[in-house]
Amino acid sequence: MQVSTFTSKFDAMLKGNYTFTPDEQAGYHLFNGKGNCNSCHVDGRGTTLTPGQVDTSTTATANPPLFTCFGSANEGLPLNPRNAFYYQTTPDSFGFIGNPFGFGYRDLGMGTFLRSGFGSGPNPNRTWVQFAPMVDGQFQVATTRNVAMTPPQCPTTEAGTGKPYFQKEFFHNGYIKSLKQLVHFYNTRDTSFAKNVTSGHCPPGTIERVTCWPMKEVPNNLDTTTGMLGLTDTEENQIVAFLETLSDGFTTPYPNSDTFTGACMTCNPATDPNCSPSRQGNGELIPTPPLPPCASAICGVAPVPSPPIP
Numbered sequence: 095m096q097v098s099t100f101t102s103k104f105d106a107m108l109k110g111n112y113t114f115t116p117d118e119q120a121g122y123h124l125f126n127g128k129g130n131c132n133s134c135h136v137d138g139r140g141t142t143l144t145p146g147q148v149d150t151s152t153t154a155t156a157n158p159p160l161f162t163c164f165g166s167a168n169e170g171l172p173l174n175p176r177n178a179f180y181y182q183t184t185p186d187s188f189g190f191i192g193n194p195f196g197f198g199y200r201d202l203g204m205g206t207f208l209r210s211g212f213g214s215g216p217n218p219n220r221t222w223v224q225f226a227p228m229v230d231g232q233f234q235v236a237t238t239r240n241v242a243m244t245p246p247q248c249p250t251t252e253a254g255t256g257k258p259y260f261q262k263e264f265f266h267n268g269y270i271k272s273l274k275q276l277v278h279f280y281n282t283r284d285t286s287f288a289k290n291v292t293s294g295h296c297p298p299g300t301i302e303r304v305t306c307w308p309m310k311e312v313p314n315n316l317d318t319t320t321g322m323l324g325l326t327d328t329e330e331n332q333i334v335a336f337l338e339t340l341s342d343g344f345t346t347p348y349p350n351s352d353t354f355t356g357a358c359m360t361c362n363p364a365t366d367p368n369c370s371p372s373r374q375g376n377g378e379l380i381p382t383p384p385l386p387p388c389a390s391a392i393c394g395v396a397p398v399p400s401p402p403i404p
């Protein structure tokens with residue numbers, strides 16, 4: 095794999111051509127330490143380092159690092175009712191029905207693949223089917239490189255920072271709308287913010303994605319190395335600052351094959367209560383009906399998920 099062409103602040107820092115700001119540096123320490131992010135988004139350094147601790151570990155993977163171990167994990171994302179897929183329950187003009195199960199559909203990730211389940215290509219090796227219940231809900235670890243990348247007109251992914259922003263969706267189902275939300279999710283998913291509701295129905299007095307995380311789409315096989323990290327608000331922001339150093343284009347302009355012709359998003363925190371990276375996207379939340387049981391054609395296909403997925 096060609097890995098020598100990265101042009102981010104992080105890569106310039108490794109070569110001694112860029113000095114991290116104090117926040118970026120603090121975020122880097124948290125990524126490897128209290129946040130434990132690099133146990134999956136591997137960067138070739140030891141994990142759970144405390145500030146000031148000297149890292150004596152040897153480079154584990156590619157150098158410069160790719161920020162993924164290429165493994166899989168279930169990060170416990172809530173079902174995202176804004177996916178058009180849930181509404182594709184009637185035939186289109188060709189008679190094709192995208193999702194006959196509606197909200198009874200569950201994305202079991204790797205489990206779906208091993209069962210050659212609905213929406214997945216066939217598993218090339220049928221002897222792996224037995225392992226499906228051990229991997230239900232798991233998705234491949236994405237790289238953290240270029241997560242903050244935006245078209246040049248829209249300098250950030252984060253609303254309310256005083257700059258026009260480019261709306262991205264994070265994780266496999268796009269439930270998370272900003273990097274601040276993403277880090278806050280890892281930090282507080284399994285605290286008292288975890289609520290037994292679907293998206294759009296957080297209890298009064300709570301705010302979805304800020305003090306309320308709806309139920310996990312697939313509760314099985316949850317990664318519990320994150321979910322209750324004890325990061326402060328400032329520390330969350332510092333990890334975001336570090337993630338923003340991973341965008342290519344800093345030392346050499348990024349070769350953009352398509353010019354972005356759309357408009358950037360803007361919002362005014364004085365008039366829009368959802369104009370902040372924490373609440374970004376909340377203005378368009380769709381209340382979901384209480385979830386019907388997972389369709390038997392999905393959760394009933396042998397080997398059955400264990401425990402059963404509601």
Ligand code: HEC
Nearest residue numbers: 129130131134167233234235236238241264265266280317
């Ligand atoms: C146990 C492994 C694991 C740990 C620890 C972990 N992640 Fe992840 N990360 C994943 C997986 C798996 C995905 C893809 C999940 C999905 O799409 O549902 C992911 C995706 C991401 C993405 C990419 C999202 C996108 O849409 O491109 C970012 C950014 C990220 N993680 C940041 C972090 C940060 C920051 C931490 C530490 C606070 C962290 N991760 C800790 C496994 C992990």
